[in-house]
Amino acid sequence: MKIELKDVSKKFQDTQALNKVNLNFEEEKIYGLLGRNGAGKSTILNIIANRQWASDGQVFIDGQSAWENSQAQKKVYLMSEKCMYPGSMKGEKALKWSAAFYPEFDLDYAKFLADAFELNLNKKVSSLSTGYSSIFKLIVALSVNTPFVFFDEPVLGLDANHRELFYQKLIEKYSEKPFTVVISTHLIEEISQIIEEIIIIDHGKIIFNESCEELLQRGYTVSGPINIVDRLVAGLNRIGSDQLGGLKTVTILGEQNFSDLPKGIEIGKLDLQKLFIKITSNKGVNNDHESNA
Amino acid sequence: MKLNFDDNRPIFLQIAEGIEDGILTDVFKEGEQIPSITEISVTYQINPATALKGINLLVEEEIIFKKRGVGMFVKSGAVSKLEEKRRNEFFENYVKKMIEEAGKLKISKQEIVAMIGRGFLDNEN
Numbered sequence: 560m561k562i563e564l565k566d567v568s569k570k571f572q573d574t575q576a577l578n579k580v581n582l583n584f585e586e587e588k589i590y591g592l593l594g595r596n597g598a599g600k601s602t603i604l605n606i607i608a609n610r611q612w613a614s615d616g617q618v619f620i621d622g623q624s625a626w627e628n629s630q631a632q633k634k635v636y637l638m639s640e641k642c643m644y645p646g647s648m649k650g651e652k653a654l655k656w657s658a659a660f661y662p663e664f665d666l667d668y669a670k671f672l673a674d675a676f677e678l679n680l681n682k683k684v685s686s687l688s689t690g691y692s693s694i695f696k697l698i699v700a701l702s703v704n705t706p707f708v709f710f711d712e713p714v715l716g717l718d719a720n721h722r723e724l725f726y727q728k729l730i731e732k733y734s735e736k737p738f739t740v741v742i743s744t745h746l747i748e749e750i751s752q753i754i755e756e757i758i759i760i761d762h763g764k765i766i767f768n769e770s771c772e773e774l775l776q777r778g779y780t781v782s783g784p785i786n787i788v789d790r791l792v793a794g795l796n797r798i799g800s801d802q803l804g805g806l807k808t809v810t811i812l813g814e815q816n817f818s819d820l821p822k823g824i825e826i827g828k829l830d831l832q833k834l835f836i837k838i839t840s841n842k843g844v845n846n847d848h849e850s851n852a
Numbered sequence: 853m854k855l856n857f858d859d860n861r862p863i864f865l866q867i868a869e870g871i872e873d874g875i876l877t878d879v880f881k882e883g884e885q886i887p888s889i890t891e892i893s894v895t896y897q898i899n900p901a902t903a904l905k906g907i908n909l910l911v912e913e914e915i916i917f918k919k920r921g922v923g924m925f926v927k928s929g930a931v932s933k934l935e936e937k938r939r940n941e942f943f944e945n946y947v948k949k950m951i952e953e954a955g956k957l958k959i960s961k962q963e964i965v966a967m968i969g970r971g972f973l974d975n976e977n
Contacts, residue, residue: 589899726897734890734900752863752898772862772902 560621560634560706561585562607562739567616569602569763576602578763579616584707587737591754591771593747595839599763600743601639604709608637620707633661638700639711642692646685650695653684654702663704672698672728676721689716697725701732707739714746722746726753751775751831761839771831778834779815782808783824791817791824799837810837863898867906875915875930876938882928886916913937 562584569577605611618625658664759767799810
């Protein structure tokens with residue numbers, strides 16, 4: 560079972576939010592969907608979950624068209640900032656409401672989680688603070704038991720303790736009964752060890768779609784005296800460059816195959832967040848005018 | 853088991869090494885059960901596939917074994933096997949690196965030998 564996006568585009572008036580996106584979400588994997596503000600992350604998720612329609616292209620859930628297809632939509636749950644419940648509804652009733660729509664919803668587990676997060680289910684959904692509103696939606700997302708669960712900014716407003724509790728419950732749930740998880744977040748370092756696959760979207764286009772571990776292995780830095788570094792990295796795929804006095808650090812994306820390193824040169828590794836920043840902010844480093852050493 | 857994720861090596865290797873350290877320091881004794889994949893993943897907040905990859909390394913090296921439906925256990929003879937493996941790595945990871953760093957600082961061979969002697973004395977006290 561998988562979700563397939565085929566040439567999905569979305570235009571808002573004169574903005575091209577998504578540009579021919581082709582993506583697959585495979586069974587029982589955890590994905591990180593990363594991108595800067597306005598890159599198109601939420602638009603992708605909203606189109607899959609029928610909250611927005613695509614201007615062009617198609618989405619298939621388990622082989623069926625996702626559009627206005629309630630059978631297909633029952634396999635998907637999207638947790639997002641938008642609250643899908645009437646504001647006057649109390650937490651407990653909202654959970655029962657979800658259980659009515661999603662046949663596999665585990666009400667006991669939802670109540671157990673509410674207890675763990677100290678969420679008062681007698682409160683109206685609309686009266687919850689930002690953090691607890693996120694927590695309420697997270698609890699629903701962890702209890703629906705659909706084959707695909709999408710989290711759009713899941714930890715918005717959560718304190719560090721609650722964020723950690725969420726990640727733990729997510730992993731616990733996933734490792735007991737795997738399902739497809741897609742997390743879209745700006746807190747990259749917090750999910751970098753949890754996700755298996757990484758998708759990076761930039762200006763409506765998918766620019767990376769691979770195993771997180773492999774991407775991390777391909778990113779590295781070369782630092783040392785300017786002239787030696789420049790000579791070493793000439794012709795390599797440079798995605799960033801910093802200079803401090805006579806010391807230069809260049810970020811490279813690609814295979815590392817230096818046979819013998821000159822004295823004073825050090826190779827370093829990058830964490831996912833730093834790599835992400837270099838990938839999505841520094842454009843055209845490769846085209847920098849450089850003297851021929 | 854202590855892990856240091858600031859270390860930029862792949863997490864599955866660090867998981868395997870963490871368990872190895874546990875075995876070498878008697879936290880996990882031969883014949884005893886080690887934590888499950890779920891416990892390891894939840895504790896360190898890592899993807900269970902990563903934890904499994906690390907564990908499978910140890911299964912391949914015959915350091916631990918899986919009992920279907922029960923859990924994972926330290927194999928008898930694991931300690932001596934690990935000691936042998938780590939001894940081989942000791943030269944590469946510690947001795948060579950030390951000499952390299954000493955070179956940068958212009959520390960001579962005699963000085964290193966003296967320092968090692970001093971290190972042993974400190975350790976005894």
